Amino acid sequence: DAVQTATPDGKGAKVAGITISNPDRMVFPGDGVAKLEVAKYYERVGELMLPFVANRPLALLRAPSGITGELFFQKSFTTHVPEGVHQAKLPDGDDIFFVKDVKGLVSLAQFSAIEFHPWGSSLKNVEKPDFLTWDLDPEESVPWNEVLGAALLLRDYLRERGLEPVVKTSGGKGLHIMLHLKPKHDWSVMKPFAKSVASAVADFNPARFTVTSSKSKRTGKIYIDWMRNGRGATCVAPWCLRARPGATVSMPINWDQLPELAKSGFTIHEPAEQPKEWRDVGPQTVKISLLRELGVL
Ligand code: ATP
Ligand code: MN
Ligand code: MN
Numbered sequence: 001d002a003v004q005t006a007t008p009d010g011k012g013a014k015v016a017g018i019t020i021s022n023p024d025r026m027v028f029p030g031d032g033v034a035k036l037e038v039a040k041y042y043e044r045v046g047e048l049m050l051p052f053v054a055n056r057p058l059a060l061l062r063a064p065s066g067i068t069g070e071l072f073f074q075k076s077f078t079t080h081v082p083e084g085v086h087q088a089k090l091p092d093g094d095d096i097f098f099v100k101d102v103k104g105l106v107s108l109a110q111f112s113a114i115e116f117h118p119w120g121s122s123l124k125n126v127e128k129p130d131f132l133t134w135d136l137d138p139e140e141s142v143p144w145n146e147v148l149g150a151a152l153l154l155r156d157y158l159r160e161r162g163l164e165p166v167v168k169t170s171g172g173k174g175l176h177i178m179l180h181l182k183p184k185h186d187w188s189v190m191k192p193f194a195k196s197v198a199s200a201v202a203d204f205n206p207a208r209f210t211v212t213s214s215k216s217k218r219t220g221k222i223y224i225d226w227m228r229n230g231r232g233a234t235c236v237a238p239w240c241l242r243a244r245p246g247a248t249v250s251m252p253i254n255w256d257q258l259p260e261l262a263k264s265g266f267t268i269h270e271p272a273e274q275p276k277e278w279r280d281v282g283p284q285t286v287k288i289s290l291l292r293e294l295g296v297l
Contacts, residue, residue: 015039016046016106018083027066027114028247033268038241039109045239045272046102049116052131052237053105056122057096059234060108061115067243074113082111090126094232098123114243117234121183126231128183129190130283133235134165134198135225136174139218144263146208150222151175151258154201161290166277167258169265171242171250174222176235182283187231189296193286194229196294239272252278 012019013036023036042049062072076095081087084104087097099105105116120129134154138147151167154177158165165179181190195211202209202224210221228235236242238252251266254275291297 013039015110016043016103018103018106018110020106020110025066027063028245028268029066029068030245031247031267033247035109035112037268038114039106041241041268041272042105042109043102046105048272048274049105049237049239050102053116053118054100055098055124057090057094057119057126057232058098059117060111060113061117061243062112063114063243064112067114067245071243082107084108085111088123114241116237116240118237119232119234120229121187121231125183127186129185129187129229130181130183132179132181132190132194133228134177134194135170135228135235136177137218137223137225138174139221139223141220142208142222147175147222148258148261150201150209150224151177152255153204154197154224155255157197157201162287163284164281166252166275166281167255168238168250168252169248169261171236171240171248171265172244176250178238180281180283182285184285185291187229189291190286191226191230192296193291193294194226196296198224198226200294238278241268254278 012021013023020036020039023034025035027033027035027038059073059075062074063069077087077097084107085097085099087095089095120131120133122130136147136150155165158179163179165177168176170176198211202211208221210217210223211226227233236250238250240250242248242250247268249266249268252275253261254277288297
């Protein structure tokens with residue numbers, strides 16, 4: 001396949017209209033995954049990812065020498081801007097960049113990006129989140145079943161309040177629960193909302209959960225990390241590869257897949273499907289009455 005798509009000079013390979021240089025260079029040396037395979041992965045899942053990554057401020061985790069080399073977290077461009085990547089200045093003066101299409105994602109993969117970390121708000125409405133994320137971070141000793149249970153508890157808390165979240169693996173140690181919203185309230189409202197939800201769930205079992213990032217208070221517990229929900233905060237996108245051994249993926253799943261979900265999760269080799277719940281979930285609104293009840297309005 002690589003030969004088939006090689007450019008006439010034999011140095012690169014074309015993916016989604018982008019010439020991939022050094023296509024055979026190892027990105028995940030322990031897994032035998034080369035740069036061309038990473039680019040092709042993003043070509044394959046790009047359309048599914050776009051609602052979560054296009055036209056919103058992005059951060060990248062880049063691995064120019066593969067994941068065993070130095071990793072760079074990048075939030076802006078100063079000099080060379082890759083093809084299909086656009087820059088903008090937000091009203092407050094923040095310089096951000098974004099992509100509009102799959103070509104932009106593949107172009108960033110060519111630029112050695114492995115992970116895409118979008119904001120929870122889009123450029124059209126950058127002060128008003130359209131995705132909230134609760135990031136379940138289990139400390140090492142926490143049994144995986146408890147992580148699954150925590151996700152269900154959080155889901156049920158939201159469901160009982162008329163909200164329908166979706167779940168994905170983080171591709172690392174935990175799970176991410178996302179809530180798709182109409183961009184209605186500012187970050188200044190939705191961040192405390194996210195915190196209140198995390199606290200309410202943690203209160204069900206304070207021996208097992210914490211909402212404090214302090215490592216010393218996390219021993220044996222699951223940290224319900226609500227801090228992703230601020231202006232400028234980011235979270236790895238659904239279907240995104242992780243720059244970690246195993247070439248793991250932050251994989252969206254249906255809630256009924258959760259009970260049999262293995263701790264090891266999914267990798268680049270799994271077929272990337274769109275779970276029904278992720279296809280069907282529409283933007284929702286948190287009722288004013290709930291915001292009042294939680295004391296955030
Ligand atoms: P895990 O399951 O291992 O917790 P995760 O995706 O939830 O995986 P991290 O990858 O550790 O957690 O990301 C933590 C947060 O920090 C995310 O909001 C991410 O966007 C951001 N981030 C990741 N790497 C960097 C970095 N090098 N510098 C600044 N922020 C980062
Ligand atoms: Mn996490
Ligand atoms: Mn976290």
